Amino acid sequence: MRRNIEKRWLFYVQTNSFSNFLIDTYDLETFLEIYNKSQLITKIVVVYGKDLQELEEE
Numbered sequence: 652m653r654r655n656i657e658k659r660w661l662f663y664v665q666t667n668s669f670s671n672f673l674i675d676t677y678d679l680e681t682f683l684e685i686y687n688k689s690q691l692i693t694k695i696v697v698v699y700g701k702d703l704q705e706l707e708e709e
Contacts, residue, residue, distance in 0.1 A: 669707070676709070
């Protein structure tokens with residue numbers, strides 16, 4: 652059970668960090684174009700012109 656809580660916490664922290672990076676680097680309006688959308692991976696490429704790995708490497 653504890654391990655599951657730790658994984659959830661890590662996911663939350665990483666998601667928050669990456670979201671903040673996208674907002675700070677590109678802007679909130681751009682981030683909102685992908686926020687809570689279906690086909691997120693495809694939408695990221697369309698909106699940012701980069702795939703997820705490229706964004707993570709920035």
